[in-house]
Every structure is written in C-alpha cells, then in structure tokens.
Amino acid sequence: MVDMIECSGSFFRDLNRRYGYRIVAELKDWIKLDKKRASLCNRRIFLLECRRNKLTPRHISQNIKCLNEVVMDINCPIMKKADKLLNKFKRSVINIEIEATIWQLTRIQRRLVDIKYNSRKSLPPDVFADFELRSYNNYDKLFRKIRKSNVKKIEELKRKQKVTHIDGSVVDEFLFNYTSLEIPIDVAHTLSMGPNFGINELKHEFSIPRVLKDFEYCIRGITSSDDIKNTLRAQATNIITNHYRNPKNFRGDYMVKNFKETRRFLEDNPDILVMRSDKGNSTVIMYRDEYVDSMYSLLSDVTMYRVLNKDPTLTVQSFANCLLDKLHT
Structure with missing residues (x-):
C-alpha cells in the first residue's frame, strides 16, 4: 500500500475540497514538524551519549582543530593547561547544543499539540485517527533510521577517541542526565545510589x-x-x-556531605526532575517542563486515552466485590 503521506497531491486536494485549505496547511505543518521532531530527538540522544561517554562530536572537533594544532607539540610548556581548557570548552559547547536542542524540541512539541487539537475538531474521527496513525508510523520509521545512523557515529567516535573512564564510570551506568546541566560529581554519586543505601542523620534531623x-x-x-x-x-x-x-559525629561522613550538596543543588535547580527509571535500578534527570509537555502529548492521543467525568475506582471496586461474593457463594 502506498503511504498516505507520500500521496500528498491527491490526498490533500481531497481534504482541501472537503474541509478547506486551513486544515490542509496544518496537516502539512504536522508532517514537517514530525520530521524535525525525529531529527531533534535523535540529536538530543546523540549529544547526551557523547557527553556521557566523554566523546567530542566531529563537528566540534573539526571547528577547534586549529587550536589543537597550536599545542600539538608534546614539548609545548602550556600543553597541559591548553588541553584542560579545550576539554572544558568542548563540554560547554555540547551543553549549549543540548540546551538549544531541548528548547527547539519543546517548541515543536507544543506546536504539534495545538495542531492535533485543531485537527481533531475539524476532521471526522476516522479521518483524524487514520492520519494520526500513518503520521506516527512515518515518524517512527524516520526516527529509527536516524537513530541507526547515530549509533554508528557513536561507535566510530569511541574507536577514534580513546576514552578513559575515571571514577564516574559507575555513575554513568546508573545515572542518566537528559538536561544541559553539568551535574557535579558528588551530586551524581548521590543520585546514582539505589534504595539500599542509607544516609546517617544528624541530631537536629533525627x-x-x-x-x-x-x-x-x-x-x-x-x-x-x-x-x-x-x-x-x-x-x-x-x-x-x-x-x-550521645549522637555520633557524622559531619565528616562523605555521604552526609554529598547528601547536603545534592539537596542544595536540587534547591538551586527547581526546573529539573529526578526520577527512578521504569526499568533497571537507575536514576533519570530531566527538565520538568519537558516531562509535563511529553505527558500532555501522550494524553492528547484520544485513541489511547479519554477524559473521565469521575473517578471509577469505587465503581470498579464494587463490581469486583460483587464478583467475589458470587464466586464465594
């Protein structure tokens, strides 16, 4: 079957005749924004993986190549200082790119929510559901294609750049940072700890x-x-x-110190969320607005969710109790 999105001529001409040019323009924007969203989602994942694995993307390394050549001589007296400065600069550039990508992605997701809302009001339910399903399939196909390409890029960067894992290797395994913030190593250690770890409480906190x-x-x-x-x-x-x-003095305990540092960091950054991942004993850090927008985007899918006028818990519970009573008797 030929994809509906590819048959843009006849399909959109028919929609234009039946529902007007405005709805056609919004559906075309939907397609374009889905393509951009697939690209931006993969770009965010790619940049986050580069930062997590301490890799430098090719477009960054190429642009600062001239700086590397200046201090390439091993006998250069400022080689260590320049290398440290360049590494810090690379991390800063990656953080800026992640932040810009997240901003673009959030803006596109909000625009898509508006388009879907307007389209749902203007189109018959069957036409809207069919278009939404096909557009999702096209998005998923493009997303997988770009992701496959980016995975190859990551593997190539790992081969070319000799990455040395320091103390943060264990942290990277249990902590996934999907924001542009640079998490301090002490904070990262604390957030990566599982539920089996405990913090000694001070007397005033006991x-x-x-x-x-x-x-x-x-x-x-x-x-x-x-x-x-x-x-x-x-x-x-x-x-x-x-x-x-007679409380013990835990003020010198590094876990207590890291816990206080983590609490201070979270208070200074109220725009982020720290959550447990659905699978695996790991921690996820992401922006609060991005999480809320993603939830709204999921809930706006009327094929999967619908608004309830009241909480059905009591009704379901009463029905289940009646069934149990019948089985018991």
Missing part, C-alpha cells in the same frame, strides 16, 4: 516519632507473643535514647 512509627509497623508483622514484642520495644527505646543523647 525524627523520633518517625522511627517509632516505622519500628511499630515492623513489630506488628511479627508473629510472636506480646512479651517478646514488649521486650523488643524496650530494647529499641534504649537504643534510640542512647543515640539521641
């Missing part, structure tokens, strides 16, 4: 009611006599009291 609540919750799950439970409560009370009256 909450006795919270500890007692958690301890009592654990006690209730024990199938023992009341005497044993009361003994455990007495021992826990003694431990908590001793800890509170």
